[in-house]
Every structure is written in structure tokens, then in C-alpha cells.
Ligand code: XLS
């Protein structure tokens with residue numbers, strides 16, 4: 001029995017602590033690039049990357065999909081007689097996994113951790129029974145809560161939305177969950193609390209009062225924020241944008257939309273964005289576009305690390321493997337100053353046919369290695385300085401004289417036009433953007449050169 005099991009039973013007895021063995025290692029259960037204590041710039045890899053495991057995909061999902069039954073029969077649920085017994089087994093398996101993998105954080109929904117009871121009061125009681133266990137396991141393993149959230153989309157009562165439901169009764173039931181999930185997050189020392197509005201959108205405008213629903217969503221978020229602050233929550237609130245699925249249209253469509261919403265309803269001070277790679281793709285954006293857009297406006301909070309499949313248009317939530325994408329993502333994150341309260345949460349699931357217990361480890365190892373490579377490449381971009389210097393040079397005409405005046409807003413359109421008239425056409429504007437040159441440099445960095 002290894003030192004890393006934390007409960008009554010060891011759930012991954014054949015797997016010990018995952019170690020760094022370097023790029024040449026042939027061991028599928030070892031890191032090739034992620035070396036937790038290695039310094040990249042001023043911080044260790046683990047402090048840059050702040051990896052978190054998603055409780056729902058890794059410990060609740062069973063491989064079932066709309067076309068077929070469960071394929072991953074997990075011992076923590078399969079052998080339990082009652083839902084609370086399954087929840088207890090599950091949490092012990094989860095913390096064993098976190099500590100063997102060597103991640104410092106996890107994220108959960110209320111219903112991932114504890115089953116719904118017969119009444120709201122019983123649901124809350126179940127949750128807090130599990131929160132007490134989580135607290136003990138957090139202390140024993142030093143694994144912390146990156147963020148908590150409430151599942152307001154699985155139960156049939158949420159089929160018409162939660163905070164945006166046309167039935168006030170459902171809105172009130174959503175509040176019972178959010179209030180308890182905020183209490184749980186506070187109790188567990190969570191650094192953040194996330195809102196993902198899976199069913200906060202519409203299926204048809206023929207039956208929807210769009211403005212009323214958006215107002216209700218904002219009203220609900222204001223109430224949640226006020227409650228949490230009153231209870232002493234000092235963490236960050238996150239909105240996680242997604243354009244659609246399960247709705248046809250989700251109100252938190254993408255980063256730009258959410259920033260506008262937060263500013264419009266006076267929520268900009270308390271809320272940041274939790275950006276998911278796969279959701280960016282569904283919105284027709286690159287992952288890095290969403291990160292840069294949030295960072296530029298000062299709204300970058302946390303990241304759900306995964307990927308979609310470019311050939312299909314739904315949320316496949318696969319583990320990240322593209323160094324190109326992780327490099328660009330980490331470049332955006334480092335430029336923004338790195339994570340503070342946020343981190344990289346693997347909102348990723350193994351495929352339906354990945355049925356070996358080791359597959360869960362191998363998938364996370366791959367994702368962690370991919371982001372470790374991304375971090376090194378991003379650091380290379382910044383320390384070598386060629387790419388940032390070219391960007392700076394492109395905007396150099398705004399650094400002095402009339403360009404600087406324009407930049408500071410000290411010019412009228414008449415004055416600006418007069419400058420143009422005086423200068424004449426000549427060759428103004430025919431300056432290369434050097435895109436291919438920059439792309440070639442990036443490829444050199446990717447190979448470690
Ligand atoms: C679903 C979302 C969800 C949130 C948390 O697509 O990614 O898992 O991250 O509710």
C-alpha cells in the first residue's frame with residue numbers, strides 16, 4: 001500500500017506517486033516535461049501552472065453518452081450500497097488521485113460531491129457531511145479548492161433554465177443550491193466561485209422574453225455576490241462563457257459579451273472570467289483570443305484547460321495536447337502577469353473507451369506536460385524578446401509627437417485630418433506585419449531553439 005492513499009481503501013493500488021522522469025522516459029506513468037519544482041523565470045512550474053482536477057469529469061463521469069450506457073464502472077460507485085456511501089468512496093478516491101498525481105488544486109459542483117436529498121434541507125445536509133470530509137482530506141493532503149460551483153443544469157427542474165427560468169419557483173430552488181455551494185466553498189477555503197450558465201439561455205425566441213431573462217440573471221448574480229461577501233468570502237467570482245450547448249444560445253456567449261454584461265450590471269469589480277478552451281472554439285474563437293481579450297480588459301481570472309475537436313462542433317472536453325495552443329495560451333497568461341487566485345483546471349474527460357484505471361492518470365500527465373511545454377515556450381518568447389519587440393515597433397508612431405497626442409485623446413478629427421492632408425499619400429501604411437517571420441520564430445521556440 002502506498003503512502004498516498006487517504007481513505008479506508010486504496011483505489012489505484014498499482015499506481016504510486018507520479019514522478020518527473022524527463023523527455024526520454026518511456027514510462028506512461030511519468031512526467032516528461034512537467035517538473036513541479038523547476039524554476040521558469042522567477043517561479044516554479046507548479047506555481048505558474050496551478051493545476052486543478054475537475055471532480056465531475058474524473059470521478060463522476062462514467063463514459064455514457066447520448067448513444068450508449070456507461071463504460072467506466074468505477075469501484076468507488078459500483079460497490080456502494082447507498083448514494084452517501086458512494087460519495088464517501090468517491091471523495092477518498094479523488095484525494096488519493098490528486099496526491100498521487102501531484103496537483104495542488106481541485107474544483108467541484110455541489111452535486112459532484114454529495115447527492116441531492118428528498119428536500120433542499122436534506123441536500124444541504126448531505127453536502128455538508130461531505131464538506132467535513134473534504135476539509136479533513138484537504139488538510140491531510142494539502143490539496144486546496146480552486147473553485148466551487150453549483151450544478152444548475154442536470155436536474156429536470158432546470159430544463160427551462162435556473163436564474164433565467166420563467167418560473168419563479170425554480171429560481172428560488174436554484175438559490176438554495178447556490179447559497180449552500182457558496183457556504184461550502186467558504187468552509188473549504190475556496191479561492192473562487194464559478195457560474196457557468198449551461199441553461200441560462202434560450203432554445204426558441206418564440207417563447208422567450210430575452211431582456212427579462214438577462215435582468216434576472218444579473219439580479220441573481222448580485223444577490224449571490226452580496227450574500228457571499230456578507231459571509232466573508234474574499235475570493236473571486238468567475239463567469240465561464242460558452243456560446244451554446246445545451247441551449248441554442250447561452251447569454252454568457254463569449255468573453256467580450258460577458259465583459260459587457262458585467263460592466264452593464266455593475267458586477268465588474270467582483271467578477272473575473274474563467275475561460276475554457278473548448279468553449280472558445282465553439283464561439284468561433286481561438287482559445288488565445290479569449291485569453292487576450294479578457295486580459296486586455298483586466299478580466300482574466302482562471303482557465304478550464306481542455307480542447308475540442310476541430311472537425312466537430314460540440315463540447316468534447318478532451319485533454320489538451322497541442323504544444324502550439326498551450327504555448328500561445330501561456331504567453332497570454334504570462335503577459336498578463338500570471339495567475340493570482342486562478343489556475344489551470346482540467347475540465348477534460350477521458351474518452352468513452354479509455355477504461356483502464358491508469359488512463360485517468362495518463363490523460364492528466366499528458367495535459368500537465370503539454371502546459372509545462374507551453375510555459376517554457378512562452379517564457380522563451382518573453383525572455384528572447386524578439387516577438388514583443390516587433391509588436392512594440394509596430395506601434396512606435398504613437399510613442400511621440402502627434403501620434404502620442406492622438407493616443408492620449410488630445411486631438412480633434414479636424415486636426416487629425418489636417419495631419420493626413422499635409423503628409424499626403426506617399427507610401428504610408430505599406431509596412432509589413434511580418435506574420436510569417438513571427439510564426440517561424442515561434443516554431444523555433446517550440447523546438448527549444
Ligand atoms: C460545461 C462547463 C462546466 C463548467 C462548470 O460545458 O464546462 O463543466 O466548467 O459548471
Ligand code: CA
Nearest residue numbers: 240276304347
Ligand atoms: Ca468548463
Ligand code: CA
Nearest residue numbers: 276278315317
Ligand atoms: Ca466544457
